[in-house]
Amino acid sequence: MALLLMNTALILAVVAAAHLYLHRRLVKDVSRPGSAWRRTGTVLVWLLGAVTVGAMVAGPADAPFLVVRALGWPGLLWLALLPYLLVLLLLGEAARPLLLRGTARPAGGATAPEASPGSGPARGTADEDRADSGKTDGESSVGNENGKSETPRRVFIARTIGVSATAIAGGVSYVGSMVGDSPPQSSGDHGIDVSFPFRGLWRVENSPARRVPSHGTDMFGGRYAIDFVGVDDRHRTAGSRSWRTFLATEPPELFFAFGRPVLAPGDGTVVAVHDAEPDHEARRSQAALVPYALSQGARVRRGVGAIAGNHVVMSLAESGVFIALVHFRAGSVRVSVGERIVEGQHIADCGNSGNSTQPHVHMQAMDSADLSAARGVPMRFRRFREWPSGLARNHVRDLAVPGERAVVEPL
Numbered sequence: 001m002a003l004l005l006m007n008t009a010l011i012l013a014v015v016a017a018a019h020l021y022l023h024r025r026l027v028k029d030v031s032r033p034g035s036a037w038r039r040t041g042t043v044l045v046w047l048l049g050a051v052t053v054g055a056m057v058a059g060p061a062d063a064p065f066l067v068v069r070a071l072g073w074p075g076l077l078w079l080a081l082l083p084y085l086l087v088l089l090l091l092g093e094a095a096r097p098l099l100l101r102g103t104a105r106p107a108g109g110a111t112a113p114e115a116s117p118g119s120g121p122a123r124g125t126a127d128e129d130r131a132d133s134g135k136t137d138g139e140s141s142v143g144n145e146n147g148k149s150e151t152p153r154r155v156f157i158a159r160t161i162g163v164s165a166t167a168i169a170g171g172v173s174y175v176g177s178m179v180g181d182s183p184p185q186s187s188g189d190h191g192i193d194v195s196f197p198f199r200g201l202w203r204v205e206n207s208p209a210r211r212v213p214s215h216g217t218d219m220f221g222g223r224y225a226i227d228f229v230g231v232d233d234r235h236r237t238a239g240s241r242s243w244r245t246f247l248a249t250e251p252p253e254l255f256f257a258f259g260r261p262v263l264a265p266g267d268g269t270v271v272a273v274h275d276a277e278p279d280h281e282a283r284r285s286q287a288a289l290v291p292y293a294l295s296q297g298a299r300v301r302r303g304v305g306a307i308a309g310n311h312v313v314m315s316l317a318e319s320g321v322f323i324a325l326v327h328f329r330a331g332s333v334r335v336s337v338g339e340r341i342v343e344g345q346h347i348a349d350c351g352n353s354g355n356s357t358q359p360h361v362h363m364q365a366m367d368s369a370d371l372s373a374a375r376g377v378p379m380r381f382r383r384f385r386e387w388p389s390g391l392a393r394n395h396v397r398d399l400a401v402p403g404e405r406a407v408v409e410p411l
Contacts, residue, residue, distance in 0.1 A: 012053075018086055019049040025089050051075045052082075056285075184209050185224060185401050191378030192321050192365055193399055194265040195343055196410040198350075202228040202257075203235065203407050205360070208378070210404040219300075220307055221324065223376025225364035226401075228408075230257025230350065235391060235407050237284075237358065249281035252352040258359040259332075262325055264314065264345045271322065271369045272313035274305055275333040277353040284358060292357060299355055304371045308362075309354020312347055313369050321377050322366045327356040385409045 027041030055075025185208035196202075205227040208214040213223045229237055238255045252258045258279075283289050299306040310333060311326035329351025335341055352359045366374035383398040387407040402408045 015049060015052055018082060019045055021086070021089070025092075048074075048078050052078055055079070184211055185214075185378050191224070191380060192316065192319050193380050193382060194316075194323065194365070195263075195382050196228075196384060196408065197263050197265045197325055197361055197363055198228065198230075198260060199263070199410060200260070201231050201233065201235070201407055201409050202361070203231050203237070204402045204404060205229055207402060207404045207406075209401040213376070218376065220304065220371045221366035221368070221374030221376050222364050224378045225362060225376065226379070227360050227362050228257075229358065229360045230255070230260050231407060232256055235387070244285075246285045248285065249283050252279050252282045252359050255282060255359045257350045257361070258352065259329060260350045261346045262328065262348045262350055262361055264341045264343055264347050265323055265325075265363070266314075266343050267317045268314040268323070268341060269317070270312060270335045270337055270339045270341060270347075271315050272311075273333055273335065273337055274308070275310045275328070275331060275348075277305060277309045277330060279330050279352045280356065282352055282358045289357060305354070307355045308371060309356060310348070310351060311354070313371070314341065315369065322369050322374065324362075324364050324366060324371060326362045327351055327354050327360060329353070329359075381408075383411045385411055 023042060023045045027038060027045060031038040031041065051071055051074050054071040206214045207226055208224045214225050215222050231237055232239070237257070238250075240254065242250075244250050283292055308324065308326040310328035310330060311324060312328070312333060312335060313322055313324045315322055325347070327350070328348040330353060332349035332351065333347070335345075335347050341347060350359055350361050356362075363379075365377040365379045367377055368374040378401075380399045380401060383396065384400075384402070385394050385396050385408065386402055387394045388403050389406075396411065
């Protein structure tokens with residue numbers, strides 16, 4: 001517990017320090033006190049910091065859909081950009097003294113005349129300009145031939161580094177977000193038609209209607225995979241919240257999805273079963289997700305069992321396509337290899353085993369029963385009611401792919 005609290009404090013300290021540094025380099029260093037950019041930039045930097053913290057809190061708090069959407073996208077986009085921007089600005093720290101030395105020369109670019117013996121300082125030098133203006137090197141305005149003031153070189157260099165770092169970071173993060181992605185899956189994409197593997201209300205996460213690969217990778221046949229998180233009639237994932245929601249882990253039994261029946265999405269034959277993994281503590285908070293994310297590589301190296309947890313793979317009777325349903329509750333699998341099952345049959349219970357941070361059902365269609373080598377196949381779902389953006393409105397869809405964070409109910 002103490003470790004989780006320390007981790008939370010560290011995350012908040014890093015977020016605050018990062019935005020303080022950005023304020024120094026992108027606002028304070030490139031503007032004069034009282035200027036419009038100084039005021040606007042200060043508000044913008046700390047607003048982005050607040051949005052970042054808000055995005056980290058809104059999800060675990062089961063905030064209303066509009067709040068999550070308002071905070072989520074700006075917060076996630078900013079978090080994607082922030083590491084690149086910080087790295088480039090830190091690299092700029094090394095270039096800063098070199099640029100300062102390279103541009104250190106008298107005003108106008110001319111060599112200052114030497115002072116004759118016994119005479120005072122030569123007039124027209126940069127030192128005299130500063131003395132006359134009463135300003136320091138970082139604040140001086142150097143006169144040009146038109147009588148107008150040029151940008152002081154320290155401010156010029158700070159602006160050059162800041163603008164360059166921001167532009168490069170934006171480009172790199174945009175390209176990085178696009179590499180490997182295909183257009184989102186549409187309802188017209190060729191694939192298989194299946195039923196939902198549950199009854200009641202469930203929220204959609206990592207939908208291929210948002211992006212493909214839906215989980216950011218083609219590994220383990222998950223190109224078109226989709227996640228479902230059980231909710232109540234108020235679209236909440238759990239009935240209560242506590243300080244553990246925001247700072248630590250929580251028992252999986254707290255969540256509505258845990259223990260709900262998982263049903264066969266079609267007629268077919270069971271070809272693989274695994275039921276030997278424990279259910280983990282659930283993690284809604286960013287503080288608890290950070291150490292979990294750092295251990296992801298170890299789970300991948302352990303193989304399919306550590307990723308899929310307790311699972312069932314079935315071959316659909318009509319198409320021969322394979323369906324994997326994963327993350328079942330420990331000891332809940334009700335079918336065996338070779339068993340013929342029918343659509344709607346109770347095959348296991350929703351759990352939190354394998355690579356799962358919160359009880360949910362992960363479903364994917366594949367061209368092979370071997371999860372380590374399979375390629376994903378698109379799915380369309382039969383008739384269902386969808387709430388795309390909160391409780392306000394819903395509509396009925398058929399043979400479609402539900403949208404990201406929509407709540408669905410099979411009909």
